Amino acid sequence: MDQSGTITKTKVTGLPGDGIGPEVFHATQRIFEAAAAPIEWEMAEAGAEMFKKGVGTGVPRETLDSIARNGLALKSPLETPVGFGGKSANVTLRKYFELYANIRPVRELPGVITPFSGRGIDMVIVRENVEDVYAGIEHMQTPSVAQCLKLMTAPGCERIVRAAFGLAEAETRKKVTCATKANIMKLTEGMMKRMFEKVGPEYPDLAQDHIIIDNCAHQLVIAPEQFDVIVIG
Incomplete structure (x- = not known):
């Protein structure tokens, strides 16, 4: 809340993910809404679709920049090629942000x-x-x-x-x-x-x-x- 009494929203990067991810993500969003949490979502991409588009890490630069800029992210499960292909998108995020x-x-x-x-x-x-x-x-x-x-x-x-x-x-x-x-x-x-x-x-x-x-x-x-x-x- 700022000095005028207006509630300031916190910007959060949203990664709906793959598989069951979007279902879990949107259910979590509804919980935040029910709790009247002052969140502004900045949606981003990572995971299976990014691998299909040729992003070797599964995490495009725009997504990394969004998370770095906002300092907060809500991530659902991300799919990674099993036994072949690029590095895990999850591991990419962990290493990039030293998680x-x-x-x-x-x-x-x-x-x-x-x-x-x-x-x-x-x-x-x-x-x-x-x-x-x-x-x-x-x-x-x-x-x-x-x-x-x-x-x-x-x-x-x-x-x-x-x-x-x-x-x-x-x-x-x-x-x-x-x-x-x-x-x-x-x-x-x-x-x-x-x-x-x-x-x-x-x-x-x-x-x-x-x-x-x-x-x-x-x-x-x-x-x-x-x-x-x-x-x-």
Whole structure:
């Protein structure tokens, strides 16, 4: 609201996406409208149609400029060629805007009955979004041998670990769990574990533990209520 009392609308880039995307996007728009959210939509394109038009990344420059200009975007799922073609449109957006933290809240919804209802599930999964195999460094060693590099850096590990601890602190949560495969990938996944242990003492009010990712997946099925914040490389 400005000084005259007029409500100022916030411009948001809208990406309806592919597949179920447009249906989800327009349903979300109706929710904003019902809540009288002061949003002005600037619609843009990305995904399947852009690949068909020869945009190798699936994201045209106009869309990148719109998001950069507005600073906010609502994106539905974007389709990417599977097993061939250009880089994922999702990965393009993540890398271009350095969206290194994929933050996924998981909680029970009132009135939605599931096998997990009544267990007090309320966690956040914080996943590194631009390094590791998402760096997309692939090549053919021979016509029959393909190789993908798992790239992890100390700064990258540190910023995702700090993002998880910072979120836990801001939301007054109680515990942060680091899930890795450090028992097998001792240099890359081990770096993530070591960074977690290095940064952890700066947050003495938060309980901290490490779990092997295989066991984490198992525990998420049998006892998800034990988790609060999970950080994954």
